[in-house]
Amino acid sequence: MNDLAALTALLTPEGRTLLAALRDYDPARELAVASRLRRDHPADLVTAALGQARLRQRAVAKFGADDAYRMFFTANGVEQSTRASVGAHRAARLRALGVGSVADLCSGIGGDAIALARAGISVLAVDRDPVTAATARANAEALGLADLIEVRCADVTEIDTTGYDAVFVDPARRGGRGRIFDPEAYSPPLSWAVRAARTAPHAALKIAPGIPHETVPEEAEAEWISDGGDVKEAVLWFGTEPGARRATLLPSGVSLTGRGLPDPEVRPVGRYLYEPDGAVIRAHLVAEVAAEVDGGLIDATIAYVTADALVPTPYAAAYEITDELPFNLKKLKALLREREVGTLTVKKRGSAVEPEEIRRKVKPKGPNAATVLLTRVAGAPTMLIGRPAGGPGR
Numbered sequence: 001m002n003d004l005a006a007l008t009a010l011l012t013p014e015g016r017t018l019l020a021a022l023r024d025y026d027p028a029r030e031l032a033v034a035s036r037l038r039r040d041h042p043a044d045l046v047t048a049a050l051g052q053a054r055l056r057q058r059a060v061a062k063f064g065a066d067d068a069y070r071m072f073f074t075a076n077g078v079e080q081s082t083r084a085s086v087g088a089h090r091a092a093r094l095r096a097l098g099v100g101s102v103a104d105l106c107s108g109i110g111g112d113a114i115a116l117a118r119a120g121i122s123v124l125a126v127d128r129d130p131v132t133a134a135t136a137r138a139n140a141e142a143l144g145l146a147d148l149i150e151v152r153c154a155d156v157t158e159i160d161t162t163g164y165d166a167v168f169v170d171p172a173r174r175g176g177r178g179r180i181f182d183p184e185a186y187s188p189p190l191s192w193a194v195r196a197a198r199t200a201p202h203a204a205l206k207i208a209p210g211i212p213h214e215t216v217p218e219e220a221e222a223e224w225i226s227d228g229g230d231v232k233e234a235v236l237w238f239g240t241e242p243g244a245r246r247a248t249l250l251p252s253g254v255s256l257t258g259r260g261l262p263d264p265e266v267r268p269v270g271r272y273l274y275e276p277d278g279a280v281i282r283a284h285l286v287a288e289v290a291a292e293v294d295g296g297l298i299d300a301t302i303a304y305v306t307a308d309a310l311v312p313t314p315y316a317a318a319y320e321i322t323d324e325l326p327f328n329l330k331k332l333k334a335l336l337r338e339r340e341v342g343t344l345t346v347k348k349r350g351s352a353v354e355p356e357e358i359r360r361k362v363k364p365k366g367p368n369a370a371t372v373l374l375t376r377v378a379g380a381p382t383m384l385i386g387r388p389a390g391g392p393g394r
Contacts, residue, residue: 003131006048007072011138015045022053023069063111072138074131077109080172082206085250086225086232087115090168090204095119097202097239099165105156105196106170106188110136110149112206116168117148125151126159156196157188166202166239169193173208183207183215190215194236202239209234209282213245223248223255226279234282247279247315254314256280261287267296267306269324269377272389274305274316275347289315299376302350310389318389319371327351327381332372333362335385340366348374351381 009015018041025033030050037046055073062083063071082090090112094102099121104113107125109132116123117140125140127133133153140149152159161167171186171193173179183190190207194217197203209224209231216222221237221244228251245258264287276289281303290296292315295307310318325331336344344364346355351374358372373384 003074004134006044006051007131007134007138009045010048010052010072014041015049018045018049019052019056022049023056025053027054027057067114067143070142071109072135072142073109074135077111077132077135080108081111082115082170083227083232084111084115085227087112088118089225089248089250089253090235091115091119091121093237094166094168094202094204095121097166099202101164102166102168103159103161103164103200104168104170105159105161105193106172107136107151108132108170110139110151112168112170113149113151114139114143114145117145121148123149124159124164125149126154126156127151128153128155157192161196161199164200166204167196167200168204168206169196170206179208181208181210183211194220197236197238200239203237205236205238207234207236209279213284218243221246222283224279224282225250226277227251229277231278231282245283245285247277247283247285249277249279249314252314256283256285256288256315258283258285259288261291263287263297263300264290264305265296266298266300266378269298269321269384270295270306270308271321272307272310273298273319273321273373273384273386274307274313275319275349275373276303276305276316280315285315289313299350299378302376304349304373304375319373319384319386320389321384321386323383323385324377325383325385327353327374327383329358329361332358332383332385336362336364336370337366339368339370341368341370342366343369345369345371346374347371350376 055078056068059068059073059078101122102116104123104125107113107127113123113125125136130153133151137151140146193205219242221241223235223246225232225248248255276286286303290305292313293307293311295305298304298306342365346358353374
């Protein structure tokens with residue numbers, strides 16, 4: 001059974017019944033489950049249902065259980081789909097701009113189209129792969145959004161976007177060898193996506209968060225988005241604030257916009273250390289955080305901010321520093337033993353040493369907890385020991 005035939009079979013009443021029965025199945029018992037189901041159902045259908053059940057379980061992390069167990073997925077679709085919270089954020093921004101219709105190019109299995117439709121926006125979802133397009137269509141129907149989402153199987157470069165309020169492009173950033181880092185190697189290339197963006201009053205282009213700042217078009221706003229502290233993506237916005245740089249932190253939705261501040265000064269480690277959110281770092285807005293907490297850098301090349309006061313900020317996690325030591329595992333082990341530290345959090349920035357290696361070698365034991373930050377201070381490998389500070393942070 002090919003992929004399209006498998007999807008078609010799963011959309012039948014028998015296929016849907018099988019999927020419903022597999023919602024909570026344990027993959028470790030797949031052989032036994034498969035043997036039992038094949039007594040009453042075609043073997044090909046059972047194989048397709050088990051594969052879809054596994055994909056749905058993986059998709060819960062991105063879409064939530066309510067949606068994931070109603071939707072249909074491909075392996076690439078689960079891997080490449082936007083997290084629902086990020087898609088909702090983008091859709092809300094477009095809706096706030098007055099956008100009522102979007103051409104969603106490279107729509108995949110429809111995750112972004114779903115978010116847009118739920119914001120009240122009508123969507124043309126385009127993907128050139130027949131199975132992917134059929135999956136997106138099935139998802140629009142499964143979630144009751146078929147009236148707002150038109151799915152078209154076509155080459156996005158041949159789509160006329162005239163008449164749409166906005167264009168959204170999510171180029172493929174993975175190839176046969178894994179992630180693609182060169183924007184011009186995206187499919188379609190970033191240069192094409194930018195040209196497509198210029199055909200509509202508004203546009204949003206989803207790109208990798210590691211995109212070099214110098215490749216961002218002058219007329220675009222660049223936004224880096226994190227969710228739960230993990231950087232998820234960057235978006236180039238057209239028709240908003242040309243040249244702006246922004247970091248948005250979900251789920252709170254707080255957003256920090258660049259003010260063009262100079263690099264902070266380097267100063268000795270103070271009582272508190274601030275670890276800026278990854279989106280803030282990617283957006284090159286560490287200076288804005290330093291200004292907010294009246295701090296400086298511990299090293300010109302390290303995105304740790306130090307300050308003498310504890311200032312609440314949603315854009316960085318704060319640690320109270322109790323010790324500053326040159327990198328030396330024997331001294332660290334002795335200090336942790338003396339303080340009876342059994343719960344040890346190891347973080348690093350600018351250090352080649354892996355946290356697991358530290359935990360394995362110092363063998364923490366005791367009732368107390370501590371955080372060790374492996375980094376550089378004024379160019380020297382350093383260990384900062386402390387604990388999360390109350391008040392600021394996520």
